[in-house]
Each structure stands twice: as C-alpha cells, then as structure tokens.
Amino acid sequence: MDVTLQVFLSVLFICCFFCLLRILRGPSAPDRTVAIDILGIVIVSFCALMAVITGKDFFINVAIVWSLVSFIGTLALAKYLQGRDFDE
Numbered sequence: 001m002d003v004t005l006q007v008f009l010s011v012l013f014i015c016c017f018f019c020l021l022r023i024l025r026g027p028s029a030p031d032r033t034v035a036i037d038i039l040g041i042v043i044v045s046f047c048a049l050m051a052v053i054t055g056k057d058f059f060i061n062v063a064i065v066w067s068l069v070s071f072i073g074t075l076a077l078a079k080y081l082q083g084r085d086f087d088e
Contacts, residue, residue: 008049015042033077040070 019042022035044063051059 005049005053009046012042012046012049029081033074033081036077037070037074040066040074044070 016039019035019039023032023039026032026035044067047059047063047066051057051063
C-alpha cells in the first residue's frame with residue numbers, strides 16, 4: 001500500500017507542475033482559467049490522499065471547502081472573461 005500511495009503522490013506533484021506550467025505559459029486567458037481549475041482539482045485530490053494516509057478527517061473538510069471556493073472562483077473568472085458584470 002505504501003508504494004501505491006507514493007506513486008499517487010508523485011503523479012499529483014507532476015500534475016501540479018504541468019498545471020503551473022500552463023498557468024505561466026498559457027497562450028490565452030481561458031487556457032489559464034482551465035489550468036487553475038485543474039490545479040484546484042489536483043489539490044482536492046491531494047487533500048483526499050492525505051486523509052487516507054494520515055487518517056485525519058479534517059483533510060476532507062479542507063478538500064470540500066477548497067472545491068467550493070475553486071468552483072465559485074472559476075465561475076467568477078469565466079463571467080469576467082465573458083465581459084459581464086457579476087450581478088447579471
């Protein structure tokens with residue numbers, strides 16, 4: 001089980017690296033928005049994996065809050081990129 005968890009952690013770190021690379025070098029703002037959203041998903045999965053490794057349940061709470069904040073942030077950024085106000 002330890003080898004499997006180490007493989008999962010290394011894959012998540014590689015995904016974080018590629019998301020950060022896309023955020024820095026993204027050709028357009030929507031590409032950067034998608035990369036930020038995917039980075040949020042990777043962080044949520046990292047929190048879930050840490051909950052499995054440590055057995056602490058507050059990591060699940062952090063993952064839930066992070067996913068909600070990431071979703072709201074992605075919606076706000078998409079609406080801003082579309083050129084609408086937030087109250088429309």
